[in-house]
Amino acid sequence: MLAATSVTPHAKGEKSDRLFGMSDTLFYRILSVLIVFGVWEIAGMIPISIAFPTFSSTMAAMFEMIFDGRLIYAYGETLKPLGMGVAISAFFGVTIGVSMGLNRLSQWVWEPIFVVLQASPVAALIPLITYAYGIGITAKTVAVIMLAAPIIVLNTYKAVRNANPSLIQMCRSFQGTRLQEIWIVIVPNAAPVIFAGLRLGVAAGFIGVILAELLITPTGIGDLISYHRSIAEYDYMYAAVFTIIVFSAVMVGFLETVEIKYFRPEKKKV
Amino acid sequence: MSDVATAAPLNPASATPENIVEVRNISKFYGSVHALDKINLSFPKGQMTTLLGPSGCGKTTLLKIIAGLLEPSDGEVLINGKVVNGPGPERAFVFQDFALLPWATVLRNVAFGMELAKVPKAEREDKARHYINEVGLSGFEDKYPHELSGGMRQRVGLARAMVVKADVLLMDEPFSAVDEQNRRKFQEDLLHLLAAENKTVIFVTHSIEEAVYVSDQIVLLSPRPGQIHSIIRPEISRDTSPDDIRRDKKYLDAVENIWTDLRKYLD
Numbered sequence: 213m214l215a216a217t218s219v220t221p222h223a224k225g226e227k228s229d230r231l232f233g234m235s236d237t238l239f240y241r242i243l244s245v246l247i248v249f250g251v252w253e254i255a256g257m258i259p260i261s262i263a264f265p266t267f268s269s270t271m272a273a274m275f276e277m278i279f280d281g282r283l284i285y286a287y288g289e290t291l292k293p294l295g296m297g298v299a300i301s302a303f304f305g306v307t308i309g310v311s312m313g314l315n316r317l318s319q320w321v322w323e324p325i326f327v328v329l330q331a332s333p334v335a336a337l338i339p340l341i342t343y344a345y346g347i348g349i350t351a352k353t354v355a356v357i358m359l360a361a362p363i364i365v366l367n368t369y370k371a372v373r374n375a376n377p378s379l380i381q382m383c384r385s386f387q388g389t390r391l392q393e394i395w396i397v398i399v400p401n402a403a404p405v406i407f408a409g410l411r412l413g414v415a416a417g418f419i420g421v422i423l424a425e426l427l428i429t430p431t432g433i434g435d436l437i438s439y440h441r442s443i444a445e446y447d448y449m450y451a452a453v454f455t456i457i458v459f460s461a462v463m464v465g466f467l468e469t470v471e472i473k474y475f476r477p478e479k480k481k482v
Numbered sequence: 483m484s485d486v487a488t489a490a491p492l493n494p495a496s497a498t499p500e501n502i503v504e505v506r507n508i509s510k511f512y513g514s515v516h517a518l519d520k521i522n523l524s525f526p527k528g529q530m531t532t533l534l535g536p537s538g539c540g541k542t543t544l545l546k547i548i549a550g551l552l553e554p555s556d557g558e559v560l561i562n563g564k565v566v567n568g569p570g571p572e573r574a575f576v577f578q579d580f581a582l583l584p585w586a587t588v589l590r591n592v593a594f595g596m597e598l599a600k601v602p603k604a605e606r607e608d609k610a611r612h613y614i615n616e617v618g619l620s621g622f623e624d625k626y627p628h629e630l631s632g633g634m635r636q637r638v639g640l641a642r643a644m645v646v647k648a649d650v651l652l653m654d655e656p657f658s659a660v661d662e663q664n665r666r667k668f669q670e671d672l673l674h675l676l677a678a679e680n681k682t683v684i685f686v687t688h689s690i691e692e693a694v695y696v697s698d699q700i701v702l703l704s705p706r707p708g709q710i711h712s713i714i715r716p717e718i719s720r721d722t723s724p725d726d727i728r729r730d731k732k733y734l735d736a737v738e739n740i741w742t743d744l745r746k747y748l749d
């Protein structure tokens with residue numbers, strides 16, 4: 213509803229910030245990516261280590277794995293527990309975090325649990341998950357939740373707790389109800405920090421699922437990495453790692469879009 | 483509004499003009515900090531009252547108690563003769579720090595009170611546009627607060643308070659973020675707007691000149707615990723031009739007298 217009204221023409225006389233027909237931020241982003249790939253290619257050619265392939269051979273390996281279906285299959289395996297774990301962590305994490313920020317009792321119940329989880333070396337605990345949940349998809353999902361949920365919960369809690377008191381008073385002065393106060397003021401006010409927590413949570417969830425695949429059951433993208441490392445096909449191994457980075461970046465971009473579209477339309481124009 | 487005429491004196495004993503807001507025996511403690519001590523005040527309908535006093539004397543506290551945003555430790559606030567215990571539609575607050583929603587456009591911010599009251603979107607936006615125009619911000623409806631200057635943001639806050647048609651406007655240092663030239667312009671605009679709408683205004687400021695220029699009644703508060711030091715009625719005719727008012731003998735005398743009173747708190 214807001215996004216529709218937020219399109220304002222640029223002020224007249226504003227200096228054009230376009231290069232080669234694209235906005236200059238986009239231009240510099242592409243440029244920096246190209247430089248990184250270029251340096252990677254050169255470093256691979258020197259080579260700095262026999263375990264470090266060039267950019268081009270990594271890309272060739274990646275496309276080969278995409279077209280023969282191995283990569284697609286591996287992602288199918290990895291994304292199921294990752295998607296479920298992240299969705300569960302996001303939904304319950306934000307709900308619990310908001311309730312902790314609004315309610316002392318809820319804070320008292322949940323805070324110790326998540327602080328301990330966040331502080332503990334979860335990677336060391338992952339093998340223990342097997343005792344309770346076996347080696348299937350449930351165990352992997354639990355690993356994702358253990359890494360993602362604390363970050364999401366604690367970020368949300370802090371964001372809500374630190375909601376701008378002046379905006380809350382403003383809402384009260386116009387006779388807003390408590391529910392309106394929460395949904396129209398506190399949550400949008402906390403949205404940037406909540407979304408920062410979600411982005412970190414997704415990244416942590418990725419770590420969780422890969423760790424589970426390396427430590428519990430050799431499947432999915434984690435298995436692709438460890439298998440190719442074990443037979444010294446480093447270009448394939450790096451190709452798998454590369455896809456993870458691309459995938460994370462896409463997820464982060466997606467979350468940013470959701471945040472701007474539904475919660476913080478004012479950031480679009482910055 | 484027709485009910486203004488029918489709002490005959492509920493209390494025939496009260497002197498003219500009728501007091502729309504009354505503060506009775508208000509005290510406020512923040513823990514052990516004694517901020518306000520037994521404040522009794524009357525605010526006549528349609529008049530502008532200024533709260534003036536040294537920093538930390540409890541002006542904001544008193545204003546927020548009247549707004550229903552803070553609980554007094556003792557005493558009561560009456561609006562139209564009735565005791566109130568919270569915010570109500572008769573009062574609207576203009577915040578010192580603007581309190582605009584950063585994620586909402588000027589239009590949505592101004593219409594926010596009506597959004598909370600679930601007024602249909604088209605209707606509330608129509609009304610909001612009218613006041614956006616009144617405060618001189620037409621053309622900025624779709625801007626976000628961070629794209630506006632401090633003075634413009636305060637105008638948004640003012641329009642938001644005006645549009646809900648509250649009889650009483652509570653303003654906490656509304657001009658403190660505005661530079662001197664714009665401040666004068668803003669004061670004049672405000673006086674015009676308020677005169678046209680017959681608002682009762684309770685206004686906090688640090689500026690003696692501003693207080694004398696805009697007020698019918700000035701309440702001087704003493705340092706903590708805030709008590710009423712004196713009440714001054716400048717009785718300046720507002721029919722003349724702003725520049726004449728600022729040269730008026732009564733204006734200059736009032737400024738001088740208040741300054742003499744306040745100066746002793748500085749030593």
Ligand SMILES: Nc1ncnc2c1ncn2[C@@H]1O[C@H](COP(=O)(O)OP(=O)(O)OP(=O)(O)O)[C@@H](O)[C@H]1O
Nearest residue numbers: 512513515517536537538539540541542543544706
């Ligand atoms: N939430 C609070 N907790 C504790 N003390 C407070 C609180 N708010 C205000 N005070 C104290 O109460 C006194 C009055 O505060 P208030 O903000 O009402 O003063 P003020 O007259 O508005 O000051 P200024 O002119 O600087 O805005 C101050 O001494 C302040 O330290």
Ligand SMILES: [Mg+2]
Nearest residue numbers: 541542543654
């Ligand atoms: Mg104050």
